[in-house]
Amino acid sequence: MHVKSVLMLAACFASFQVFAGDDKITVTAPLNAATVYRAGAELSHTATLTLKKGNNDIVLEGMSNGLDINSVQVGCNHALTILSMAFSTDYLASTSKSALVEKLEDSVSLLVKENDKLQVLIKTNLDLLEALKANREIRGAQTGVSVTELMKMMDYYKSKTLELQNEMALYHEKQAKLSDRLQQLKNQINEEAQKNNKTVGRLLLQVVTAAAGNYELAVSYMTPRASWNPSYELRVENVNKPMTLLYKARMSQTTGLDWKQVKLTLSTSLPSQNSNAPVLKSWFLAYQYPVSYLYNQLPANSLPSMVEGRAAGVAVNNLSEVVVVGYSKKEKEEEDASELRVRGTNSVKNASPVYVVDGKVVTEQKARQIDGARVKSVNVLKGAAATALYGTSAANGAIVLTLKDQLGDYVTVNDNQLNITYDIELPYDVPGNGKEQNVSLKELAVNTYYNYYAVPTLDKDAYLLAELANWEKLNLLPGEANIIFEG
Numbered sequence: 011m012h013v014k015s016v017l018m019l020a021a022c023f024a025s026f027q028v029f030a031g032d033d034k035i036t037v038t039a040p041l042n043a044a045t046v047y048r049a050g051a052e053l054s055h056t057a058t059l060t061l062k063k064g065n066n067d068i069v070l071e072g073m074s075n076g077l078d079i080n081s082v083q084v085g086c087n088h089a090l091t092i093l094s095m096a097f098s099t100d101y102l103a104s105t106s107k108s109a110l111v112e113k114l115e116d117s118v119s120l121l122v123k124e125n126d127k128l129q130v131l132i133k134t135n136l137d138l139l140e141a142l143k144a145n146r147e148i149r150g151a152q153t154g155v156s157v158t159e160l161m162k163m164m165d166y167y168k169s170k171t172l173e174l175q176n177e178m179a180l181y182h183e184k185q186a187k188l189s190d191r192l193q194q195l196k197n198q199i200n201e202e203a204q205k206n207n208k209t210v211g212r213l214l215l216q217v218v219t220a221a222a223g224n225y226e227l228a229v230s231y232m233t234p235r236a237s238w239n240p241s242y243e244l245r246v247e248n249v250n251k252p253m254t255l256l257y258k259a260r261m262s263q264t265t266g267l268d269w270k271q272v273k274l275t276l277s278t279s280l281p282s283q284n285s286n287a288p289v290l291k292s293w294f295l296a297y298q299y300p301v302s303y304l305y306n307q308l309p310a311n312s313l314p315s316m317v318e319g320r321a322a323g324v325a326v327n328n329l330s331e332v333v334v335v336g337y338s339k340k341e342k343e344e345e346d347a348s349e350l351r352v353r354g355t356n357s358v359k360n361a362s363p364v365y366v367v368d369g370k371v372v373t374e375q376k377a378r379q380i381d382g383a384r385v386k387s388v389n390v391l392k393g394a395a396a397t398a399l400y401g402t403s404a405a406n407g408a409i410v411l412t413l414k415d416q417l418g419d420y421v422t423v424n425d426n427q428l429n430i431t432y433d434i435e436l437p438y439d440v441p442g443n444g445k446e447q448n449v450s451l452k453e454l455a456v457n458t459y460y461n462y463y464a465v466p467t468l469d470k471d472a473y474l475l476a477e478l479a480n481w482e483k484l485n486l487l488p489g490e491a492n493i494i495f496e497g
Contacts, residue, residue, distance in 0.1 A: 051236035073211035075266035236263035240489035279429035
């Protein structure tokens with residue numbers, strides 16, 4: 011019996027190993043773009059893999075652990091048929107420590123060892139003090155100790171005790187500093203530990219291909235574990251100048267992934283699922299006979315109740331009218347279109363123009379090294395216009411480059427049919443620890459009308475009200491604002 015059990019167990023183990031080691035293609039799909047909505051986000055991954063002809067089982071790792079399987083979309087650069095799709099969470103994923111956490115833990119170990127040494131020194135001094143106290147009792151004539159020897163012993167006891175006490179005070183001071191430093195390091199380790207994700211998601215696909223080759227998959231899906239809220243900063247130098255409005259976003263995500271160098275887009279929409287357009291059916295309002303209702307409400311000894319029905323032609327009448335006032339609100343959105351025309355270097359006929367970057371003359375080589383995505387505007391000057399600004403050296407023309415210096419210069423605002431999106435050109439790092447991260451979107455100069463306002467009967471203070479002109483065109487959302495007036 012024992013031999014058969016062992017053989018059956020070995021056979022089961024062998025079959026499990028064959029099943030576990032089947033021909034699955036496992037690849038990590040890095041996150042490259044994220045569109046964050048007011049509630050939720052759409053994440054986009056890409057993966058490159060080699061597939062064989064026919065059926066292929068694919069495991070895409072590095073997905074969010076809050077993936078909505080009903081929202082998954084898979085695109086491919088070649089013909090591909092998806093037979094099935096499933097999602098699972100990998101709880102066994104190893105969470106590697108960052109270099110910073112390892113460094114912090116090494117520092118903690120060193121400080122703990124230093125603290126242990128101080129504990130030994132303190133205990134040694136305490137033992138020495140106890141020994142001094144035990145041997146300080148001198149019995150004068152019974153021991154034959156002279157006054158001189160007695161004074162020497164007292165001086166020794168005093169100096170030694172002070173020495174030990176001073177050393178212990180220094181040790182305790184070092185211990186206190188070590189304790190504070192240890193607590194700081196532990197707090198920082200806990201802070202960094204929140205950034206490490208414990209679980210990740212995996213997407214399992216079974217696909218059919220017509221031919222073997224290299225395939226590039228683009229996977230996108232919705233996750234509810236990200237959001238952003240608007241916030242504003244209003245700056246006013248004085249009442250004679252327009253208000254500066256800084257549009258910000260407070261964004262957070264707990265998708266199980268640390269977003270690193272991700273193309274970020276913020277959308278003002280609130281995507282909702284399982285929603286149907288309402289259908290207005292017959293609406294019956296409650297009604298009752300007003301005369302009977304009022305009569306029932308009258309006291310028993312009131313005059314109307316006493317005369318009601320007592321004589322022909324005597325009745326209690328009451329007229330009430332319910333007016334249902336409906337209203338319609340018509341919103342008209344106007345779209346401002348601004349066109350920027352840039353003249354390139356081909357418009358300059360001479361081959362030796364002057365290159366100016368942010369007001370400084372630079373060499374042509376340095377100007378050509380500038381990333382085109384970092385250029386805010388290009389202006390070409392010729393003839394007198396160039397020499398008037400940059401002297402005779404610009405007689406052959408000047409190419410003036412203005413670089414982007416604020417984050418708002420890298421944000422593109424798109425007014426779509428259903429929402430407004432803010433496309434940020436700079437790649438972003440957003441940790442998955444759920445903490446809010448401020449993102450600056452736009453800085454605008456808004457025409458403002460200032461008025462003083464006071465209600466003495468209700469408040470003794472006077473207020474300065476700022477009214478924004480054409481505020482409907484700013485596409486603002488409800489949010490908190492910091493107001494900075496005259497610095």
